[in-house]
Amino acid sequence: MESLFAVQDEDVVRGQLEHRRAHLSERTSVMDAEAARAITVTEVERVGLERLDHARRQHRYEGEVAAVETRLAELNEKLYGGAITSPKEATSIQTEVGHLRKRQDDLEGQVLEIMETIEPLDGELATLAVTGEAQDATIAAAQAVLDDTEAEIVAELAASAERRDVAVAGLEADVLARYEKGRPSFGSSAVVRFSGTDCSGCPYSMPAMEADRVKSLAAGTLSDCSECGRLVVR
Ligand SMILES: [Zn+2]
The missing domain is CATH 1.10.287.1490 (Helix Hairpins)
Structure with missing residues (x-):
């Protein structure tokens, strides 16, 4: 990613x-x-x-x-x-x-x-x-x-x-497409990193359930943050 x-x-x-x-x-x-x-x-x-x-x-x-x-x-x-x-x-x-x-x-x-x-x-x-x-x-x-x-x-x-x-x-076409789709709304933070406990794009802390869901993904996995809507990379 x-x-x-x-x-x-x-x-x-x-x-x-x-x-x-x-x-x-x-x-x-x-x-x-x-x-x-x-x-x-x-x-x-x-x-x-x-x-x-x-x-x-x-x-x-x-x-x-x-x-x-x-x-x-x-x-x-x-x-x-x-x-x-x-x-x-x-x-x-x-x-x-x-x-x-x-x-x-x-x-x-x-x-x-x-x-x-x-x-x-x-x-x-x-x-x-x-x-x-x-x-x-x-x-x-x-x-x-x-x-x-x-x-x-x-x-x-x-x-x-x-x-x-x-x-x-070096990117899959659909990954690029998902990123491009988020750009008009999120600009320079259409894709963000997962800090280990939180989506770094979310203005507030991620709900525990959502954080657990992302945490359970393999490192480098691309996911949609259900809180802020950004692409978040585990
Ligand atoms: Zn988020």
């Missing part, structure tokens, strides 16, 4: 290893690192959108500046190209030139303002990029530790399964 205890030992080992694998602090570390990385990604998106918004405005104002410059060039060409026919026309053109120059100054002032707004955003994005790289490295390191730990557990599970197979080979 030692093979049966060996099978149970390996089932306990497997249960512990699987529980360990399901609750690895190394996995929590990876998830924490990924969560921190996700926050950075969100922040990059937010700052990036804000920057894009300003850049679009800057582009639009720069387009307007170019249009004003084109118009100013046309008016200067008219003024100094000798095509003016009357003083009134010259005055009118000069007035428009004055307005356009004012408009050009305003636009250029706004472009400058936008550039000053964008500058710190670029600084923020650069900092976030550095942070992101560091976080990627942290994730990779945590993942490597997790992979190593999981690989160790997988190897231990395989070794345990191998030992269990060897133990199972």
Whole structure:
């Protein structure tokens, strides 16, 4: 019956290893690192959108500046190209030139303002990029530790399964079946030893009659404990 205890030992080992694998602090570390990385990604998106918004405005104002410059060039060409026919026309053109120059100054002032707004955003994005790289490295390191730990557990599970197979080979099929049947209820003590006077799975002392019955069996005999329902080996 030692093979049966060996099978149970390996089932306990497997249960512990699987529980360990399901609750690895190394996995929590990876998830924490990924969560921190996700926050950075969100922040990059937010700052990036804000920057894009300003850049679009800057582009639009720069387009307007170019249009004003084109118009100013046309008016200067008219003024100094000798095509003016009357003083009134010259005055009118000069007035428009004055307005356009004012408009050009305003636009250029706004472009400058936008550039000053964008500058710190670029600084923020650069900092976030550095942070992101560091976080990627942290994730990779945590993942490597997790992979190593999981690989160790997988190897231990395989070794345990191998030992269990060897133990199972030494068992009668019906003995194994009786043991498997008791496992859902009794877990790591589906099969227990008879102490000489008691079933070691029973929470209380075995009734004298039942103890006598088991005592009368040959050593190594497998029996069902009528008290707790476990398999008990004399
Ligand atoms: Zn019992």
